[in-house]
Structures are given as structure tokens and as C-alpha cells.
Amino acid sequence: NAGVTQTPKFQVLKTGQSMTLQCAQDMNHEYMSWYRQDPGMGLRLIHYSVGAGITDQGEVPNGYNVSRSTTEDFPLRLLSAAPSQTSVYFCASSYSTGGDNSPLHFGNGTRLTVT
């Protein structure tokens, strides 16, 4: 099993450009989520999904869109990149969608720089 795979590993965008960060998992996990990690801020939840066709907003959703057409994939779209979106983005998944809070499995991140 590859676990959680994120692509690309690095990306540089100009302000106003759009792009999609890819996330795929091969563990048949129902729950998937996107976090961003900024220095001194810890990880903050952007969007999450508890199953195909279901998405919801997290703590910092503005400027990002998500969709969940399959169980395996959960892409994150930046609509119009801004320097404030410079960050490291992590995708995570888990077997459980809630309740017992099963451990999250993380990808290795996408480091995004917006100039």
C-alpha cells in the first residue's frame, strides 16, 4: 500500500493563478481532510470529507475548494492564489469518519509558494 500520496511535492505560483493539489489514498478510508501548516500556527483544517459526494468546511476554508467524486481522491483547488496561501499543505485520511477518532494517516505534504 502506498498510503496517502500527494502531488506535487513543491509548487511555485504567481498571485492570481489557480492550481489543484492532488491527494489519493489506497486504504479505502472514508474520511479525508486537508490541513495547512504554517510556522508557529500548528496545523489548521481547511476542508474535510466523510465520504464520496460529501464535503464540508474546516477552520480556514476561504480561497479553497474541494470535491470528493471517489473514495480514493480528494483534490484541493486554489481558485486565485494569494501570498497568504504560501504554506505546506497536508492531506490526511482515516478509516473512521468520527466518534472514536481513529488515527489520521498523512501524506508527505505539498510545499506551496505564492509570489
Place this chain on the structure above:
Amino acid sequence: SQQGEEDPQALSIQEGENATMNCSYKTSINNLQWYRQNSGRGLVHLILIRSNEREKHSGRLRVTLDTSKKSSSLLITASRAADTASYFCATDTLTGANNLFFGTGTRLTVIP
């Protein structure tokens, strides 16, 4: 709105020594988890402790939870250079989904 805060922010110890990291949180929880992050990598789950548990062990890891003080500690015994990493506590958000609040982390350096 950050839930967890780790203390200290950074910790440097000699190999073989014990490392203790603390986490404080703000609201009621169902459980608390600890994760580890090596430089340039994703987080890896270490241990989960439920709100009705006071202590839990896993190998060289010992976690305590004091819900009355809204705090937890992670003890790594007999540290190794390979333990060098950042450690994060995470609490559930009571949203009904598997969303977690993460703290800001403790950067542990173990000197060989």
C-alpha cells in the same frame, strides 16, 4: 482558534536522557492524540488516550492525561538520535467528524 499548546517549544537533550513534552487544551475532549513529524515529512500517529484514561504506554512512550487541568504530557524514555523530530498533540473537535485541533508542536533534538 487553536486548541492545543505544547510546551516547551523546543527541547534539546543528550541521547539516553528522557524527554517530556506538555500539552494544554481549552475545551472538553473525547480523546487526545500525539503525532510525530520528521523534517520535510507528514505527521505520524504515535498514541491515542481517551478522556476516561489517565495513563497509557506504548514502547518507550508514556502519555498522561489530566482532564481536570486540561493537560497531557508525552514522555519519551531513553531517547535516541532518531527521536529527533517535532511532536504535536491533537484533540478532537466534537464536530462529529474525525477533525482534529493540532497544537504548535515541540521541536525535540536528541544529541548523539
